Amino acid sequence: MPRYKRSQSTIDSPFSTWHRRQHDGVNMTDIDVVGICPACAAPLFIADTIYNIDFRFKGKDWWHQRPYKVLAEGSDIPYYEIFYTVDESTRLREIIRFDINRIRPYSDKKWRNLSPDNMLQFLEHMSLKSHGPDCTAKDYLIRKIENNKCGNRFIRQQSYVKFLSI
Numbered sequence: 811m812p813r814y815k816r817s818q819s820t821i822d823s824p825f826s827t828w829h830r831r832q833h834d835g836v837n838m839t840d841i842d843v844v845g846i847c848p849a850c851a852a853p854l855f856i857a858d859t860i861y862n863i864d865f866r867f868k869g870k871d872w873w874h875q876r877p878y879k880v881l882a883e884g885s886d887i888p889y890y891e892i893f894y895t896v897d898e899s900t901r902l903r904e905i906i907r908f909d910i911n912r913i914r915p916y917s918d919k920k921w922r923n924l925s926p927d928n929m930l931q932f933l934e935h936m937s938l939k940s941h942g943p944d945c946t947a948k949d950y951l952i953r954k955i956e957n958n959k960c961g962n963r964f965i966r967q968q969s970y971v972k973f974l975s976i
């Protein structure tokens with residue numbers, strides 16, 4: 811964890827505040843995002859989400875990427891940097907664009923200029939298409955997407971129910 815906060819947009823927990831006051835012999839980092847299966851909670855990927863400041867899509871340096879890389883290697887899951895661009899004129903700073911770099915497994919694979927729905931499809935691909943057929947709680951996964959209790963719009967709901975029911 812950096813000694814001094816780079817951004818004032820995040821609120822520290824009392825633990826983080828306490829930790830910042832300790833000596834140089836200890837350090838920590840937060841793992842930003844762990845994508846998990848909505849049914850069995852298996853970790854599917856880890857990601858660092860980064861505010862797109864200048865369209866250069868530059869993420870963490872190698873030292874700060876290391877804990878993410880080691881955890882991703884050990885769990886055999888991908889590690890991404892997800893850049894988000896917001897419309898600052900909207901009250902809730904709506905996201906209007908995503909850009910993704912895949913760090914692990916290493917490749918120069920980059921997804922550029924994704925719409926929010928493209929991003930959702932990216933996440934659906936990982937949890938429902940790639941993981942879903944082998945999920946240890948597949949019946950629960952199907953029920954969960956059929957019921958969609960949260961009530962938020964789920965455009966491809968029926969096609970995923972069908973895909974997982976075969």
Ligand SMILES: [Zn+2]
Pocket residue numbers: 847848849850851852941945946947951
């Ligand atoms: Zn699962």
